[in-house]
Amino acid sequence: MVRVKFRYGVVALLLSSSFAAPQLPAAGRVTQLSKGTTSGNLYVNSELGFRYQLPDGWTVNDKETLVAHQFAWVDDPSAKTQTSAPSRCSKNLLFVTKHPGGMRSNSFDPMELMIAVDPNCFPAITYPKSPKDHEAIQRSVNQVQSHLQTPGTASGTVSGTPARVRAFDNGGRVMLEISRALSISTHEATLTTLLNVNRSVLMMPAGGYYVIWIFVSGDDVDMDRLKATKIFLDDRASTPQ
Numbered sequence: 346m347v348r349v350k351f352r353y354g355v356v357a358l359l360l361s362s363s364f365a366a367p368q369l370p371a372a373g374r375v376t377q378l379s380k381g382t383t384s385g386n387l388y389v390n391s392e393l394g395f396r397y398q399l400p401d402g403w404t405v406n407d408k409e410t411l412v413a414h415q416f417a418w419v420d421d422p423s424a425k426t427q428t429s430a431p432s433r434c435s436k437n438l439l440f441v442t443k444h445p446g447g448m449r450s451n452s453f454d455p456m457e458l459m460i461a462v463d464p465n466c467f468p469a470i471t472y473p474k475s476p477k478d479h480e481a482i483q484r485s486v487n488q489v490q491s492h493l494q495t496p497g498t499a500s501g502t503v504s505g506t507p508a509r510v511r512a513f514d515n516g517g518r519v520m521l522e523i524s525r526a527l528s529i530s531t532h533e534a535t536l537t538t539l540l541n542v543n544r545s546v547l548m549m550p551a552g553g554y555y556v557i558w559i560f561v562s563g564d565d566v567d568m569d570r571l572k573a574t575k576i577f578l579d580d581r582a583s584t585p586q
Contacts, residue, residue: 373433375463375554380438388439393461393552396577399441400570406440416544416561418460419494434466438556443567453542453563457571462555472550473519476512486510486523489548493559495527504528516578521548543568549576 381390420434439459473481
């Protein structure tokens, strides 16, 4: 078993703007995938072959809030609307926030969303076989970024620093990190709201799927806590072919 503790080092990559549309299957196998179980601060998914240690004291939410959906993975970015029907290409596995649902906070409540993605839907993601496979890394990062939903894109504007990317090897498995500071301006009637957050994405192959963590926080301290969490890998998880 391999224990992974990740802290985000950075290697800058130039990201192109060409994205291939996902190939949505008629019936998604990902809908049958186990969501895993959580006990205390430990998430376990035997089907995918890993355990994940949550930040101490954070809250697991059974129902994703509006904030989670605003920072979610979108199977088809070209679709005008996103329905609530079960996804054919991805499945939310875990949603965690620093505070319990409904608790008032004077700032953005840090969150993380864990998602399983069916690689059969996204043939343009040619997952790198080594941290030095720069072409595959760039293509994968381009595709991942095109499927990350951000609030304000429909009713406002989004700006931010260029994405920072790191590819690294852990236990013979390549992992990708994509980090970006975002400034999100939303406009509703006469009210304009500005939200500054950091979004970091971790991606790894596991059990024939891609597992993606989306970390979002307006506080550097809380983001550091998210980045210091641990993943425990077993020998069954593999890179999708």
